[in-house]
Every structure is written in structure tokens, then in C-alpha cells.
Amino acid sequence: MKNRFKTAFDEITADPVLLRKTSAFLYMQASAKPRRHLPQHKALAGLAAAALFFGAGIFLYRFYTVPMAYVGIDVNPSIEFSINRLDKVVGSYAFNAEGKAILSRTDIEGKAYRQALEDIIAEIGAEGYLIQDGLVTITVQADDLSRQAPLQSSVETIISGQLSHYPQAPSAEVLPISGEVRKRAHGCNVSAAKYLALQELMEVDESATFESYSSYSIGEIRTQTDSCRQHRAHGAQDTASSAESVEDTAGFVDTVEDTASSVESTDSIINSSEACGTGEKKRHGHHN
Amino acid sequence: MGTGGFPTADIRKDPFMKTEAETNLALQKYADTIRRICFMHLRNRNDLEDIFQDVFLKYILYCGVFETEAHERAWLIRVAINACKDLQKSFWRRKVSCLDDADLSNISISDSSKDLLDAVLRLTPPKYRDVIYLHYYEGYKASEIAHILGQKENTIYTWLSRAREQLKKQLGGEVFEESVQNSI
Secondary structure (H helix, E strand, O other): OOOHHHHHHHOOOOOHHHHHHHHHHHHHHHOOOOOOOOOHHHHHHHHHHHHHOHHHHHHHHHHHHOOOEEEEEEOOOEEEEEEOOOOEEEEEEEOOHHHHHHHHHOOOOOOEHHHHHHHHHHHHHHOOOOOOOOEEEEEEEEOOHHHHHHHHHHHHHHHHHHHOOOOOOOEEEEEEOOHHHHHHHHHOOOOHHHHHHHHHHHHHOOOOOHHHHOOOOHHHHHHHHHHHHHHHHHHHHHHHHOHHHHHHHHOOOOOHHHHHHHHHHHHHHHHHHHHHOOOOOOOOOOOO | OOOOOOOOHHHOOOOOOOOHHHHHHHHHHHHHHHHHHHHHHOOOHHHHHHHHHHHHHHHHHOOOOOOOHHHHHHHHHHHHHHHHHHHHOOOOOOOOOOOOOOOOOOOOOOHHHHHHHHHHHOOOOOHHHHHHHHHHHOOOOHHHHHHHHOOOHHHHHHHHHHHHHHHHHHHOHHHHHHHHOOOO
16 A cells, blocks of 8 residues: 555646647757848847957957866766866866766856866766775866966865765875876877876787777776786796796707696796787876 | 657757657656656746756756666756756745645645645755655665765755654654555
8 A cells, every 4th residue: 555655746747738848848959940040230230249349359258268277087077177367167078978967967167166176076976986996087287387286286175175075985186287298188089187097008008099998987097007017027027937948949849748838838928918018118208 | 748749860969869769758757756856846837847848958968878767767856856956046936835835737636645745845944855755755765865865874864854753743643654654
């Protein structure tokens, strides 16, 4: 038997009129809007007004909308927003679908970057991305280098405060980056934080590419990097201990017993090499 | 329920937008739930239509993937509650404080349900109505409600406890116990 709560609330339903109006509204929003043709005199009046304010508008536009600094947030939602000289958010961008979803629910443009960052972290937390073994990576980059250190310090304080609300908070890091790194990352369509992590991975795994790992979280990329480093280290040890067996094999060994043991050792070396790559790669610095 | 003649996927403004079939299915599954949440917070038909449409607009624009139907329902509930709260942040908005204030357009409430619904609407603050509804009607546990509302689990237990006390005072202890009998 239903309890009275169920019986009472069962009587509250969406009526057909509401549903029809909603369907019609959604249809309008979903379809492309037709171009509206203005009467000629209205169009000319509009052009004249635009010309009148053009000069002042250009100045104000550049003052208020030109980004002077950038903050990137990478959990698995991967987002970057830009800040003007007044510390207001003037643009935002998502590098993946998860980031796009977060941005669709947080109206950050025009807000102070502190509030925007808090709102984004809160929404990311509400979506369940802030898990205990996770990693929150923030990058900061300011065109004016004198703003970079204070911005980084402010962001660290905000992140620390926000994550303290979560009893099982992930670890967090705030990385200063250069404009060059940010541009290169955008060129690969990944966040700056992920770009740096992928660079480290590609140094130890020749088979890794931006395309193959762009959907991974930074934590996962770093785990893979650490794993490859360990494989390479073990591979070097196996190579040293099997040097005798390899020499015998190369000389077409005489006894079956020697051949069997050296083939085993060689297989283990090959397996390690295939997992992580063994090519030499020049290390690139993070700040150019 | 009309389909609204949704455009096909290839002429949607946004490729991430939900299709007609997905939207109609969501309306079919969740319209009543969203209507009930609006009932607890909104006073008039205009506000109801605005919030109701806004919630489903956010749904069709949402480009994330729902892992399960339960996830999808919880997401819509949170969006609806937040939308009602955002609307009521306007200082001139008077809040629903009893059944007489609520929007009952096109709804007929039986006499046996009026006392209970009136008692729920008299819960203050309004967040207590959400937890009572989510627990006793939707059947969510406190941990699930905490996730939906972005609160700690202990906070939800406190809210439920205080809401029950208010309801007991309004309905009488026996009536309240009978009301929640057989609840999940």
C-alpha cells in the first residue's frame, strides 16, 4: 500500500498544456532561427549609430575584453578561461565534452575570476569528479609576468579552500606556464597541463601520441609515464644480466640448454621494449 | 503529448543537442517529477512554465553522457531545484509558504491530500521540502540526496530530522507516522 506522501504527490502531474508549450519551446530553441530582414530605414539608422560609437567602442572593447591572463583547470573536465586586466572572466573554452558540460552549467563570463574558479570547482565536485585518488591540475599564465606570481598564489588559495569542503579531496597542483606552452597546447587541442603531461609520457613511450591520449585524465597519463619509466629501468637491468646469454645466442650456440635460457631472457627484454619504447629522445624544457 | 516537430539531427544548431526521440522520452519520464519540484517552490503559472522549459532546455543542450537512468533523473532534479532557487533569489519574488500560494493550475487535489501537501509547503526553509520529497516520494537515501544537492550526508540527515519534526507538529505524530508508512 502506498504511503500518503506517494498518494498526495501522485496527484501533482504535468498537464498536457504545459507539455505542449514546452515541446514547442524546445523546438524553437533547437532549430535554426530564420534571418530577419530589417526595413531599409531601420538598417541605415543602425549603421549610423554603429559608426558613431565605433571609435569609442574599439577602445572600451580592447580595455575590457582583451585577455591578459589565462587559467586552465584539468580534472577530467578540461577547461580554460581568460581574464582581462580587471580580473574579470572574458572567455572560456572546453577541451572535452565533460568540460563543455561544466561550462554549460556555470555562467562565468563577466564574473571575477575568483568566483568563476569557485563555481567551476563546485560544479566539477557536484558532478562527482573530485575523487580521493584523483588529481586537479591548474595552470596559470599571464602576459604581464609581474601578474603571474600573484595570480598563482591567489589560485592556490582558492583551490585549497574549495577542496577543503570535500572530505576525500583529490590532490591539487598549480603550475605556472609560459604563453608559448599554452599556444602549443592549443595547437594540439589539449589543455596546457595535459600538454606538459603528454610531453613527459612521449619521452618514455615513443608510441604515445596526443591523439591517442588526449581523452585520458592527467592522473592516468602520469601513471602510464611512471609505469613506462619503471619498465625501462627493469629492461636495462635485464639487458645487463643477460649479456652473456645474448652473446651466446648471437654466436649460434652449440648446446640446446644454453639456447633455451637465452631465448627466455631475450623474450623478456623484447616484451619490456615493446611496452614502453626504448628510443633515445632529447628532453625538452617546459618553459621556452 | 505533441512531439513538437523537432528537427532532425543534422540541422540541429549544436551537434551535442539531444534528438527529438531523446527529448520526448525525457519529457515522458521526468515531466511529472519536475512539475512536483516546481509545485513546492513556485507561486504562479508563468514561473512554472519558465522553469519547466528552462530545465528541459538545459537537458537538450547537455552534452555529457548519463551513465544510467538514475543518473539522468538525479541530474534533472538538481537542475530543477537550482533553477527554482535562482528564480527566488530575486528579492521581489514571494515564496510559496502554504498550499494556497502554490500553483495548482490544471491540477485537482483531493481533500485527503490537501493537509499533507499544505504541511510540506509550510516547511521552512524550502530546502526541507526537497529532502522530504526526495526521500519519501522519490525514495532516495540520504547519501543519494546529499550527492544530488551537493551537501554532506550528515547535513541531509539533519535536514530530514528537522523537517520531520515540523511535519509532526503540523500533522500530529500519528498522522505523520501513517503518512510515511511503507515509504522506502
